[in-house]
Amino acid sequence: MVSHTKGCAGEESWELILNEHGDDREYYELFASLGCVTADNISGILQDIGEEFTEMKAFFIGYNEEKPGRGNFFDALEL
Numbered sequence: 137m138v139s140h141t142k143g144c145a146g147e148e149s150w151e152l153i154l155n156e157h158g159d160d161r162e163y164y165e166l167f168a169s170l171g172c173v174t175a176d177n178i179s180g181i182l183q184d185i186g187e188e189f190t191e192m193k194a195f196f197i198g199y200n201e202e203k204p205g206r207g208n209f210f211d212a213l214e215l
Contacts, residue, residue: 138170142184143177150181158189168199 140149149172157163167173173181178200185193 138172141167141172141174141177142180143174150184154184154189158185158192161191161195164192164195168196173199 138149140146142150149167153163153167173196178196181196182193185196187193
């Protein structure tokens with residue numbers, strides 16, 4: 137799953153979570169707990185979510201905030 141997350145050559149895991157399970161908190165919690173959300177891909181993840189799945193976006197913003205060394209939400213948006 138980790139080798140197919142956002143930012144990898146194949147983003148199938150991320151695309152499946154976003155497109156098929158965007159409203160299912162259990163899926164994106166598992167996605168994060170498996171290490172599929174990194175400092176390198178959080179910005180892209182948040183951009184992909186857009187305004188479609190607000191609960192998912194809030195979860196990933198909070199997840200990013202509570203991980204040590206991750207910086208804050210606004211740091212993740214810098215390009």
